[in-house]
Amino acid sequence: MSKNYSDLNLIVRSLLPENQETPISFLPEDHLQTDLFFRRNHFTYPSLTNSSYWLPIVGAVHTPILFSFKDLVQMPSHTVKVVLECAGNKRNLFKPKVFGEQWEKGALSMGRWKGVSLKTLLNVTGLKHDATEVVAEGYDYGNRTDIDHTFSYMRSLPIEKALHPDTIIAYAYNDKPIPFKHGFPLRLIVPQWYAMASVKWIKQIRIINKKFHGPFQSIDYVYYPQKESDAGAYPVTYNRVNSIIQQPLNREVLDTGLHIIKGIAWTGKGTISKVELSVDHGETWIRAVIDRPYNANYEWINWSYEWEISKKGEYTLMAKATDSFNRTQPPEAMWNRKGYGYNAIDTVVIKIE
Known part of the structure; x- marks a missing residue:
């Protein structure tokens, strides 16, 4: 395994807009330096001016306020270490195949985000009694292929999630200013939810008293179980319990021995309680050893197993995680036509020679 970040590069999925994934199999640490954090964009990068250093909070509030960047950094800070996973992570693995960015396993990353709890700011403005959702709008915008209209990237959160103390307006990543390509100067960070909720380049926060129906809320980031109809559709929110075998690599050839x-x-609600591993295509399962960091509410955990093998041949290795809500990765992911939330048992095939 590489021990030097300079040996690693992002894996390109598209250039315009820029979408690149993390080389997840080779990470030497449990959080990422900026140059290896996956990049997910719906549009080209925004052109920002000094106005981006101000954050308006408007709508169904008692006192609309324009916060300066200086205001925010002088408020009590809050830091969360969070897995951010694109809802389309592992889309390439769905069967039958679906359209969309063909992410493999690296559309996720983890690091420390520092900022101000959104709850703190909403307490200053004061929510009206009928407030139901909080809409975050980013500076990034563009045309959609399915609608002849220009849209900003906007997402809403229910009031309860917006008021969670760990939902923050971040201004730093791993103790440095947020890099431009990851949302500088301000990014919403929503632990436990897929990363579409963590809006970058925040332009404004608007409180509303009705349901938000923007295209990135009501068209995209919705599970559509049916190929030809919208029957049974429901929104993408919490991360599903998931795992990745980082080493050995799929189709790797190894010697006999240890x-x-x-x-x-990782998971959305709760924490990982166990990881089970199979070296015989799921016929038998054994417990992996979990390296559990202190208070790892929103982090991925590292797991490992020492496997001694003396018989040559092909082997199918499988891993499945279970969380504290007793949710376990299924043998097959729930197919949906936009390819969100893939979390089937992870599988690699290796050969022993």
Whole structure:
């Protein structure tokens, strides 16, 4: 495994807009330097002016306020270490195949985000009694292929999630200013939810007293279980329990002897309670060893297993995680036509020679 970040590069999925994934199999640490954090964009990068240093909070509030960047950094700060996973992570693995960015396993990353709790700002403005949702609008905008109209990227949160103390307006990543390509100067960070909720380049926060129906809320980031109709559709929100076998690599050829099988696991609600591993295509399962960091509410955990093998041949390795809500990765992911939330048991095939 690489021990030097300079050896690693993002894996390109598209250039316009720029979408690149993390080389997830080779991470030498449990959080990422900026140059290896996956990039997900719906449009080209925004052109920002000094106005981006101000954050308006308007709508169904008692006192609309324009916060300066200086105001925010002088408020009590809050830091959360969070997994951010694109809702389309592992889309490439769906069967039948679906359209969209063909992410493999690296549309997720983890790091420390520092900022101000959104709850703190909403307490200053004061919410009206009929407030139901909080809409975050980014500076990024463009045309959609399915609608002849220009849209800003906007997403809403229910009031309860917006008021959670760990939902923050971040201004720093790993103790440095947020890099431009990841949302500088301000980014919403929503732990436990897929990363579409963590709006970058925040332009304004608007409180509303009705349901938000923007295209990135009501068309995209919706589970559509049916190929030809919208029947049974429901919104993408919390991360599903998931895992990745980082080493060995799929289709890798190994010698007989002792090998370390290792990977990561994460979930939306709760924490990872166990990771099970199979080296015989799911016929039998054994418990992996979990390296559990202190208070790892929103982090992935590292797991490993020492495997000694003397018989040559092909082997299918499988990993499945279970969380504290007793949710376990299924043998097959729930197919949906936009390809969100893939979380089937992770599988790699290796050969022993």
